[in-house]
Amino acid sequence: xxxxxxxxxxxxxxxxxxxxxxxxxxxxxxxxxxxxxxxxxxxxxxxxxxxxxxxxxxxxxxxxxxxxx
Numbered sequence: 219x220x221x222x223x224x225x226x227x228x229x230x231x232x233x234x235x236x237x238x239x240x241x242x243x244x245x246x247x248x249x250x251x252x253x254x255x256x257x258x259x260x261x262x263x264x265x266x267x268x269x270x271x272x273x274x275x276x277x278x279x280x281x282x283x284x285x286x287x
Contacts, residue, residue, distance in 0.1 A: 232286045236277065243270040 246267050253260040281287035 232277075232281045236274070236281075236287070239270060239274045239277065243267065243274065246270060 246263055250260065250263045250267055253263055278287060
């Protein structure tokens with residue numbers, strides 16, 4: 219299922235996007251926790267987790283600055 223489809227089925231707005239990012243981050247963190255350390259899969263998922271955390275941090279900072287969260 220494409221992420222666009224997941225977003226379409228939820229309420230719109232900053233909190234909905236933050237909820238979506240948190241769900242994806244939790245899923246990838248579970249995947250990372252189950253992966254064999256030092257494997258190529260582990261490195262790939264670790265990179266995804268780091269990127270999702272960075273996106274979440276920047277989004278929350280911006281939304282708080284704008285008074286939307």
